[in-house]
Amino acid sequence: MVNVKCQFILLIFSAVLKIKADRFEPNWESLDKRQLPQWYDDAKVGIFLHWGVYSVPGFGSEWFWKNWKSGSKDYISFMKQNYPPNFTYQDFAKDFTAEFFDPQAWAKLFEKSGARYVVLTSKHHEGYTLWPSDYSFSWNVKDVGPNRDLLGDLANAVRSTSLKFGVYHSLYEWFNPLYLSDQQANFTKENFMVHKIIPEMVELVQRYQPEVLWSDGDWEASDTYWKSTKFLSWLYNESPVKDTVVTNDRWGRNISCHHGDFYTCMDRYNPKVLQKHKWENAMTIDKRSWGYRRNVNYEDFFTVKELITTLVETVSCNGNLLMNVGPTPDGRIDPIFQDRLINFGNWMAINGEAIYGSRPWTVQNDTVSNVWYTSKNNLIYAIVLNWPTDNKVILGSVSNIFKANNTKVGLLGNTDLLQWTVVKNGISINLPDKAKVKSDLVWVLIIENGDSNEISKFY
Numbered sequence: 001m002v003n004v005k006c007q008f009i010l011l012i013f014s015a016v017l018k019i020k021a022d023r024f025e026p027n028w029e030s031l032d033k034r035q036l037p038q039w040y041d042d043a044k045v046g047i048f049l050h051w052g053v054y055s056v057p058g059f060g061s062e063w064f065w066k067n068w069k070s071g072s073k074d075y076i077s078f079m080k081q082n083y084p085p086n087f088t089y090q091d092f093a094k095d096f097t098a099e100f101f102d103p104q105a106w107a108k109l110f111e112k113s114g115a116r117y118v119v120l121t122s123k124h125h126e127g128y129t130l131w132p133s134d135y136s137f138s139w140n141v142k143d144v145g146p147n148r149d150l151l152g153d154l155a156n157a158v159r160s161t162s163l164k165f166g167v168y169h170s171l172y173e174w175f176n177p178l179y180l181s182d183q184q185a186n187f188t189k190e191n192f193m194v195h196k197i198i199p200e201m202v203e204l205v206q207r208y209q210p211e212v213l214w215s216d217g218d219w220e221a222s223d224t225y226w227k228s229t230k231f232l233s234w235l236y237n238e239s240p241v242k243d244t245v246v247t248n249d250r251w252g253r254n255i256s257c258h259h260g261d262f263y264t265c266m267d268r269y270n271p272k273v274l275q276k277h278k279w280e281n282a283m284t285i286d287k288r289s290w291g292y293r294r295n296v297n298y299e300d301f302f303t304v305k306e307l308i309t310t311l312v313e314t315v316s317c318n319g320n321l322l323m324n325v326g327p328t329p330d331g332r333i334d335p336i337f338q339d340r341l342i343n344f345g346n347w348m349a350i351n352g353e354a355i356y357g358s359r360p361w362t363v364q365n366d367t368v369s370n371v372w373y374t375s376k377n378n379l380i381y382a383i384v385l386n387w388p389t390d391n392k393v394i395l396g397s398v399s400n401i402f403k404a405n406n407t408k409v410g411l412l413g414n415t416d417l418l419q420w421t422v423v424k425n426g427i428s429i430n431l432p433d434k435a436k437v438k439s440d441l442v443w444v445l446i447i448e449n450g451d452s453n454e455i456s457k458f459y
Contacts, residue, residue: 026230026233027229031229040117040212042116046212048323048324049118049120049324049325050292054291058292062326064089069174097146098150100330101148104157112342113341114349118164120151122204125173127173127175128145130151135195155208168215169214171217179192193227202231211244218250220253226252232251248280249262261278264280265279274316274360275319278319278320279319281321283323283324286300287301292334301340307344308347308441312372318360325341351383358381368426369394380398382445384444396426399422399427407447408459409448410445412444446458
């Protein structure tokens with residue numbers, strides 16, 4: 001009986017020690033040991049949304065207010081030509097109406113795009129919140145503008161699909177008096193951080209339970225001022241999303257590309273070489289702006305092939321792709337954005353096997369042909385960016401894995417296995433007639449070497 005009791009006590013004690021060991025302390029050494037939730041690594045593709053009061057002028061970029069007040073001639077000229085002398089940035093908010101906003105239609109579009117998660121700007125550097133925050137009085141969607149919880153409505157719609165929902169949140173606010181006061185004191189004061197940002201982020205997480213928390217606006221102050229490690233330890237230990245949430249690396253000056261569940265390093269980051277730490281390429285379909293622009297030109301948009309190429313380069317090197325769309329102030333997603341997303345999704349419907357749940361292969365891209373690689377289980381995917389004129393693609397990086405009569409090659413979207421031969425500079429694979437291939441723009445070869453016969457589910 002004593003032994004049983006002792007064993008029970010030891011079990012309880014071990015459990016307590018494990019709970020303590022699993023907790024994350026408020027320092028980077030501890031936080032960096034957190035294991036990345038697998039859903040994020042498997043997802044590969046997300047949609048970014050920059051939507052706010054800056055969408056109303058729709059000129060230049062989402063930095064409209066800052067650029068205007070900093071003396072940019074283009075912005076000053078725009079305001080003089082189109083608005084009365086006493087017009088303020090806050091006056092734009094009444095025209096942020098979102099009357100055509102259909103969150104269900106948005107969610108269905110994002111699902112069709114092949115994305116697996118959505119990240120909405122809950123608050124950009126202008127400070128305007130897309131939810132009725134208790135910490136943004138008179139400068140939120142309920143008090144001025146659409147009189148509607150835009151963030152909550154989209155969160156519910158996204159979660160009615162197969163997608164996960166996340167939020168972008170800016171730490172700093174350009175013209176918030178509390179922030180400017182702390183800034184002037186060289187951040188030795190913490191009024192803005194303590195009374196605004198920390199309670200605002202806690203409110204955001206508790207109320208909407210995002211599975212991505214994409215931080216930004218951190219670079220002027222240290223992570224100590226932002227209390228980043230304290231907040232993240234709460235997020236990972238106590239919050240309602242502690243086991244599933246992922247965060248990026250923008251938590252203070254010099255923290256980016258060093259700490260975080262995934263690294264973003266800089267906007268439109270695409271190193272094109274393998275990265276050991278999980279990373280994300282946050283980029284814009286409109287090449288010049290994150291926010292909606294009324295003065296955008298057709299050539300300012302990436303083509304579908306360019307988007308797919310960026311995806312392939314990113315995933316091959318251990319990254320996720322987060323493609324940004326800028327909705328209109330009345331709540332529409334312009335047809336050109338819809339076109340890019342739908343056609344991107346059409347490609348993913350055929351070739352997503354090479355993307356979702358994949359991992360980098362031992363080689364990222366081929367030196368002989370314009371080919372990038374991913375892998376999954378016993379399969380290797382060779383993603384061909386340009387169709388060869390003679391219908392023969394040469395892979396220079398796979399020779400050592402090809403074995404006579406034991407290596408099978410197929411083409412996603414095609415019904416037959418392909419013939420291959422050993423040549424001087426690699427393996428030559430005979431492609432079918434291009435006109436008979438279901439996929440277009442970019443093509444995926446699937447390679448299996450061994451007896452597992454996983455390729456048989458495709459052929």
